[in-house]
Amino acid sequence: MSAVRAALRIARRSAWRARGRSALIMVMIGLPVLVITAMLTLTETMTVTPREGLAAELGAADARLVQVPAGTELHQEQNGASWNTGGDEAAVPRLGAAEVVALLGPGTRLIPFSTGVLRLGAERVDALEIDLRDPVTRGMLTLSEGRFPAAREVAVTRAFGLRPGDLLQPVGVAPLTVVGVVEHPHQPSLRQVVGPDLPLAPLDEFWSPDGRGTGWLADTPKPVSWADVPTLNRAGLFVTSRAMLTGPAATPVRASAFDVQATVGIGAMVIMVVLEIVLLAGPAFAVGFRRRRRELAEIAAQGGSAGQLRTIVLADGLVLGGVATLVATVLGIGAGVLGAPVVARWGGQVGPPGVPWSPVLSVAALGLLTGLVAALVPAVQAARQNTATVLAGRAPAVADRPGWPLVGAALVLAGLGATVVARRQPGSVWVLASAVLVLLGLVVLTPWLVRCTGRLAARLRLPLRVSVRDAVRHQSRTVSAVAAVIAVTATVVAMGIGAYSEYMDRRNAYTSARPTGMLAIWAGNIGDAAWNRLRAETARQLPGVPLVAGYHAKDAQGHRYALRYTVRWNGIRTRRTVAIGDQALLRLLQGRHDPQAAAALASGKAVVFDAAALRDGKLALRASSTSAPARKLDVPAVLATPADEHQGGALLPRALVEQAGFSTSERQLYAMYRPPADSTLWRDLAKATSRVTIASEEGYRNVPDPSLWGWLGGALVLVVGGTLAATRLAAADMRPERATMMAIGAPPGMLRVVVAGQALYISGLGALVGLAAGTVTGVALSRPMTTHGAGDPATIAIPWPFVLAVVVGLPVLATAAALLTRTRLPLAGRLR
Structure with missing residues (x-):
């Protein structure tokens, strides 16, 4: 039997x-592997490729054609598309179905569609106007x-929570009857209304290829290839075809360029993960080594070499790490696919279940x-231990x-030094890489820190003095x-600190032109009669609420x-x-009567609430x-x-x-009024216009990042788990001292x-x-994480409750858990 095989059997x-102990080591090694593998698999499965x-x-069509807005110059290529909306509006004609059929060839069948939004009260939901009964849409x-x-009639996605027979009430038209519930193949959370004749709201956004618009699904007699795209682009049609994505000339997948920051970030993350696992699992491996010290000494006494002793202990890491990695990889893939x-x-x-095998195997x-x-x-x-000392029962x-x-x-x-330099660099990767150097240095310094702090043991009470001296004596x-x-x-x-500083920066960057609790109601270019109806309806809907008028120019x-002005607020240009x-x-706007501001307004001056917006009065x-x-x-x-x-803004x-x-x-x-959550005020006012x-x-509504407490939970597991592993080893090593203390009457x-x-x-x-x-x-x-350009000061905020919970709460919790450690010793026979 070979030495390696024997070592694996012993392990x-x-x-x-x-x-x-084996389960503890496997959890510490396997948990990061499981989490990373699950995230990689989850990302791969949730990525839907164009194919x-x-x-x-x-659907079952050969091509999808979307009309571009008037004046848009479009150029599609295999590596992407470019478009310019600044051209002559007459450059792109608006085609009809007959012109599109002429471009695609005789025998082409077109199914019209429109994508946009449907206004349901104050809510705007995605809508698709198409006839789903046509086989081309299958x-x-x-x-x-x-x-x-x-x-x-309409069909809605399951996210609406409606059933066949319910009604939808779009703004300005008769109710629509829900006759079906549909599901998107890849977006189960999509909220969408589908029907052959929907009252879509006018588009008020810039066009993009993946945006909203009108077009056709085309069932063509021959595939629409890249050779046909320039002609269709000149006609004002954005093309997506089956042949373009699945044919031999499909867009090749290009490897991303080498990214220095990404490489440094991945390297820093790998070093941190390995460092954390090694340091946490190290005490548990030390437990096994201490308990097997005599066994290893007996092997050495029977002729085992130092290399064979190293192989036996390394076999523990190979067996436990291999099993933990295998189990964690399988569980991670399953969690990613099912999650x-x-x-x-x-x-x-x-999309379909996918496993990025190269990254997953690298993690394994x-x-x-x-x-x-x-x-x-x-x-x-183990290779350096003194066999005679161990067999004699003395500590090395x-x-x-x-x-x-x-x-x-x-x-x-x-x-x-690297941290000081990295702080001035864009992105946080360089700071994290510098932190790895600091942590590696502190790991190397830890034996010296343990020895230095051990000198303070003489000033402690007896139980703590024994604990600290024992910890210093067993530095391994x-x-x-x-x-x-x-x-x-x-x-x-x-x-x-980084996450909380970012939260405080976002909070400081929040600004509004109105005080919290103010309701604003306005209309666009409407006549005086329509405005009078709206004002009367507002007064009727808000009885007893004082209304203050504002004006358009x-x-x-x-x-x-x-009338607008631009000001820099918390480092960001705000209009x-x-x-x-x-x-x-x-x-x-002021929440009170200000005589000086009122006098300035009465004299024909603007009242400004942004100090940075004023220049020489x-x-x-x-x-x-x-x-x-x-x-x-x-x-x-x-x-x-x-x-x-x-609050900022100005009043003229x-x-x-x-x-x-x-x-x-x-x-x-304007009025100081907060509509209730179930208010129908917009729907009621829309009846007037x-x-x-x-x-x-509503004011700033965001809350601090909940991931802070996720970090605290992870720290709880790691700190308490690692401390208890070392404490368990200490309890085993301190048996002679504890036996002596019991013999002299220690409770x-x-x-x-x-x-x-x-x-x-x-x-x-x-x-x-x-x-x-x-x-x-x-x-x-x-x-x-908090600067937005040159000259913008950083926001530094320390979450004191979180820091105290980590620095004070975790040691207290670990100590309390250690108090529950079993301290009874087996009766030992003594020589007379």
Whole structure:
């Protein structure tokens, strides 16, 4: 039998005997492999390629043709499409079905369709106008209940929650009857209405190839190839055909260019994952080595070489890492494939099950390598142990390496210097790469930190003094556990500071032109009679609510103008539309009566709430119109304090606007009123005029990133798990001391305190050092995550509850868990 085969058999039997320790190691090695494999498989399954999405886009047709807007110059190529909307509107004609058939050849059959939005009250939902009963549409949507719609009927996707027989009420038309429930092949969360004759809302957005529009599905006598595309583009048709995506001339898949930042980021992530796993699994491997020390010494006494002892211990890593990787890979693939449809129902799309084998196998190889690396230190110790000392039952001496602290300090200083430089670089990848250098340096420095802090043991009470001295004496297990806690704490604190700083930056960047709780109602170019009806209906719908008027500006030809200015708010250029009104509107915008602002408004000056918008007592405005030339205005202005901290904007008196050559007409209403969640105010006002728009200012509604607490949960598992693994080893190593303490009458509670002291020392030291490293990295991360250009200051915010939970709460929790560790010792016979 070969030495390797014998070592694998010994490792398998040892793993089965110590099933709890083996399970702990397998979980620590396999969990990252499972998570990464599941994410890779999930991403691959939720990525729908153009070929996979052909049926949903074309149905059974040969081609899909979309008309481009007038004046658009379109050029499709195999590597993409380009379009320009600045051309002559007469350059692209609007084709009819007969012209399209002439382009595609005799025998072509066309099915018209339109994609857009349907207005259902205040909601705008996606809509597809097409006759699903036609065989050419087979595969675009799957019927799950009822039947396909006919005239004045619709089908809805399952996300609506409607059943056949329900009614939809679009704005301005009669209700539509729901006769079927359909499902999109790849988008289970899609909310879409489908029917042959839908009252689609007018398009008010820029056109793009994947945007909304009208066109045809074409059943052609011959395939539509790339050779036909230029002619169709010149005719104003964007083409998607089956032959273009599946034929021999289909668009080739090009390898992405080498990305330095992406490569550095992947490398840093791999190093961090391996480091975390090795440090966490290291104490567990050390447990096995300590328990098998005598067995290994007996093998050495019978002629086993140092290389054979290393092979036996490395076989533990190979067996446990191999099994953990295999199980985790299988479970990760299954979780990714089965989880894709579930995740897609919350948003996104799902395609056929797919496994990116190259990345998955690379992750599996990384997991296997991690198991071997985690067992490497115990393997070296096994080869170097003194056989006579172990067989005599004495603890082996630990040799210090005085040069290692210098190496660790050099790595830390290099990492700090790199962090200072990386903080000024775009993107956060370089900061994370610099943090890896700092963590590697701290790992190398950890033995020195353990020895230095061990000198403080003389000042502690007896149980803690015994715990700290024992931890210093057994550095092989203590150092690994402390380094693991440092790495986890530093990573979590850094990500917490970065994420919270980004949240605070978004919160500071929030701005509005109206105070929180204000309701605004306005209409477009409508006549006075329609406005009077809208105003009367508003007063009827909001009885007892004071309404304040606002005004629109028009030139002598009746063109409506919007008055705007641009200001830099929290580093971002923000364009604001100014309001036109009187003292009552000023009082609403300020939330109080301001005599100075009111006097300035009465004297014909603008009242501005953005200090940065004022230049020498003037406000620079741009008057723009969709149907007339733009104008520039400089108006006198004063600065005032708004009602809310994040509120900006400006108010112009009517006299000032009229002096600039405009006329004003009342077309806005304001009120301090919050509509309830089930309000039908927009639908009720739309009965007076369909051009009405309402907006309720709700203030900043986002909450801090919930992933912070996900990071805390991960840290809880890793810190407590690694600490308890080291504590269990300490409890085994401290049996002689604990037996002596019991013999002289120490109570069981004191024995538990001694064991818990190990957990407090390991987790506390690691958390404090990790806090320092994580804070430096988190502050550095805040700059690329919160700056928006040159000269924009970074936002630095520390989530103190989160940091205290990590740095204080986790060590306390680990200590409390260690108090539950079994401290009873088996009775030992003594020689007389």
